[in-house]
Amino acid sequence: MRTKHLILILIGVIIATIVFIAFGPAGEPNDSFKNIVVQTHQQFKEFQENLRVGLERKKLEIDPKYLLLLGFTSPNDAAGQQQQLDQQNVADIGSSGQLPKTDFSAPATKAELELSELRGLRRPQDAVTFGSQSGDQKGQRKRITTPYNGTKSNFTIVSYVLEGQVASAILLAQNIAAKLPSEYLLIYDLGVSEEQLRDLGSYCNNSRCSVITYDLSEFPSFVADQRTHAYRPIVIKDGLMRARSVLFLENYMRVRGGSAQLRNLQSIVMNPGARKAGVKSAGILGWNTATAVSSLTHPKMFDYFESKAEEFNFLRMVDLDAVFFSGSSLVTEKIMLPWLKCCLTLECIDPIGAQSNGCKFNKKPMFRYSGCHGYDASAFNIVLGLTFQMDTSEYSLPGDSPRNIFYKETLEQATRILESRRRNSSETSDHPFTDD
Missing domain, CATH: 3.90.550 (Spore Coat Polysaccharide Biosynthesis Protein SpsA; Chain A)
Structure with missing residues (x-):
């Protein structure tokens, strides 16, 4: 019980110190603290935006060759999808300067041969x-x-x-x-x-x-x-x-x-x-x-x-x-x-x-x-x-x-x-x- 009271007192002192620094007389310490608050807020907003974008990118896109193997598309359709994905990848490289994380390979040649057989x-x-x-x-x-x-x-x-x-x-x-x-x-x-x-x-x-x-x-x-x-x-x-x-x-x-x-x-x-x-x-x-x-x-x-x-x-x-x-x-x-x-x-x-x-x-x-x-x-x-x-x-x-x-x-x-x-x-x- 005594320990709990000491912890509460310590927390109160810390909060009072932060409030005093934030709203006390203008000076170098006060400005530094405000800069820290502003930067932290900005970083938090960026984190929220990245998280939102990350969730938006959680879409189910798979390699076209798997669609071919599973019978959803013909080889020509898969090749067309591959060309579109390649064009998109080029656009992504141009806008970001980096390679996209997903690397789509060419349609499965083995699958096409077996399909013909x-x-x-x-x-x-x-x-x-x-x-x-x-x-x-x-x-x-x-x-x-x-x-x-x-x-x-x-x-x-x-x-x-x-x-x-x-x-x-x-x-x-x-x-x-x-x-x-x-x-x-x-x-x-x-x-x-x-x-x-x-x-x-x-x-x-x-x-x-x-x-x-x-x-x-x-x-x-x-x-x-x-x-x-x-x-x-x-x-x-x-x-x-x-x-x-x-x-x-x-x-x-x-x-x-x-x-x-x-x-x-x-x-x-x-x-x-x-x-x-x-x-x-x-x-x-x-x-x-x-x-x-x-x-x-x-x-x-x-x-x-x-x-x-x-x-x-x-x-x-x-x-x-x-x-x-x-x-x-x-x-x-x-x-x-x-x-x-x-x-x-x-x-x-x-x-x-x-x-x-x-x-x-x-x-x-x-x-x-x-x-x-x-x-x-x-x-x-x-x-x-x-x-x-x-x-x-x-x-x-x-x-x-x-x-x-x-x-x-x-x-x-x-x-x-x-x-x-x-x-x-x-x-x-x-x-x-x-x-x-």
Whole structure:
């Protein structure tokens, strides 16, 4: 208590001294202090201006070659955009005398060559690389990095697999074959070993299930980071170039319903404007949670979408575990493009201070930032909120809805189940799989 009083007295003395110097008799000390105040004020104004300009420059602009790789532009369009950017860079140099911070490289020559090679392909499975002998030796993988340009199927289920996740991908293939035998499944290999790829190929190498080895090395190195999942929209976009609509599933998701339920959900996605089951879909259908977008999104990400966290306080977060996408122009231009631009911009997808663990959901109110960032899922939900005016009923159903025909199966469960099956075990209690 005595210490607190001494601190207060000391603060009072300091304030009184400053006031005396500022408003005391004119003299050299007084003038010096006024100069310091003026300079400080000027520096503060400059800092505010720089901060404002810095926020204005947080726009999502990516290298044109990535637009080419993702199928948004033709090589000629990308070259035209490149020329415009080069002209802008020259203007920036002339006005500032310095090189601009962003250095846009030329369109990807490799991508153009691969695109030419793929123009003759007509079916999604024609681009599958596992076991292909077109120009490669048998069993050698040809990594695809260019947009598919063949005939689209009506509907495709899309997933991906990383090193160590093959057990989950195999059981997903078996689950789809059992529950949705008429549907096509496409699994993207994003870095699986040859041995694991052979294992997967023995279960997924037919007219209804195929594996594509996709090369992420053409994109920035951080895209392959499993923490950010920046590769998910890339996989989805490539799938949308192969089908008019896709169901994206994480490889740990399983279907408990059947074809009739799937078709019913797909009809919601493909019939914009027709309100069904409380959803007026415009090409997207997912399942929302009780968690607010603002709670699982780093505040700095909102700057790149020229929005504020407060606008998303009551917007429910949609999981990316299972989401339907249509290939409509709205989805392509208003959702996929800005989403991909953020995921290909390091400062947007992974702001300084962002982390995926240590969530604190006990903060009040509940929509406050929890300390956990959702990375690609956060960007996806921001785009959805802005596109559909913060109305989750436009693109999602509640996570506990009876129309949710999916459930999760952990990698540990999948590994144990697969090993049990390989030992010809007759145990069925290990698997929560039911016909309900």
